Every structure is written in structure tokens, then in C-alpha cells.
Amino acid sequence: MSTVKVLPLLEPDAVAPCCPPLTQRPLTAEEAERTALMFKALGDPVRLRLFSAVASHEGGEACVCDISDVGVSQPTVSHHLKKLREAGLLSSERRGTWVYYRVEPTVLAAMGQLLTRAATA
Template identity: 65%
Template sequence: MSNLRELPVLDTAADAVPCCPPLSRKPLDAVDADRLAAMFKALGDPVRLRLFSFIASHEGGEACVCDLPDVGVSQPTVSHHLKKLREAGLVSARRKASWMFYKVEPAALTALSGLLADRS
């Protein structure tokens, strides 16, 4: 039996606000640095980055685990990588019947892109 649970999904554009000013404007505090480092660490693995990219670019912005392409690792390893993406707050998951569906969290994308933006 799976121990996956449904995670909350941020649906509105109001939820997707940058966490902090761009690096070119102000240094990060310890809390933001820890949170963002976890996101970057999750994306630092090539398999996770490919899975994240596939989910983000999938039609409708949501991908069933059954639709994920072969990324050169076993199914249990894919599940492990998806769990790491969820734990980092980059994707959310929901169960529909016996399948899991993954969706990129807009707030996570906004936080990462806002941090790297050059708004000097």
C-alpha cells in the first residue's frame, strides 16, 4: 500500500508571489535560503529535472504518473524522485482512482524565477 498523500495545491495567481527580492538586490535570510536550497537541491538531479520539466510542460499542466516517459531508472526510483520533488514543494500530487497525478506548484516557480531575476 502506498504512503502517498494528497498535498495542498495553490491555485490562484495571488498565491504565486516571489518569496524574496532578487539576489542582485538583497541577500537572503537563513529561512529563505534553507527553503530555496531544498528546491535547487531537488532540481540538481538530472532525473528529477527531467521529470519536473515533463510535468511542467505536460498538456494541462498536470501529468499522470502513467504518462511519464522512461528516464532510464526503475519505477521505484521514479517514485523516489517524485517524492523528493513533492518534499521540496516543487510539485503537488493527487490521487485519481489508482493513479497519481502531479502538478508543478506555481508559487515554487515564481519563487525560483523571482530570486534569479535581475531587477536592479
């Protein structure tokens, strides 16, 4: 029987200062776990499409009713959105009967910084 390590939900502030560019220094074990959680969540094509739909939606947020046409059932969409929230990539807010999703403001910057070549003097 295998054990599954459960990482706590990432707070937006925990995502921003995550890691220096990969070319600057090796990641610590904690940085690697947090970063892997984000990239693992985006490693599924449906999740990547949902994340992209939210990130590119007008106003920076999207109702689940506007982004659920990704070729899978509504329960599956909900499952994938939950995984993106657990990875700290999205936040959500219920308004009436609909749930609205936003990309955490620091996520794209943190991921971009991680993949940017470190500046050289």
C-alpha cells in the same frame, strides 16, 4: 554520526513570496534554506527531467504513467517524485490507481523572480 536537518514541507503560499531577486539583498538564513531545498531537489538530472515533464505536460499536470520513462525503475521514479513534493515543487492527487502531479503554481514564478535582476530606478 552526522545529524540531518529536516525542513517541513513547503506550502504553496510559502514558496511564492520566498525571496527578492538575489541582486536586491542577501538572503536570510531561512530564505536560503528554503531556496536551497528547491534547487537541491532540481540538482539531480532525473528529478529535473521529471519536473520538466510535469511542467510542460498538456494541461499543466501529468499522470505518473506519462512521465515515468526517464531511464530508471518505477520505485526510483516514485522516490524522485517524493523528493520534488517534499521540496514544495510538485503537488499530487490520486485518481483511482494513478497519481497525477502538478507544478505548484507559484513555484516557477518564485524561482524566476529569485534569479531576475532587481529593477533599478
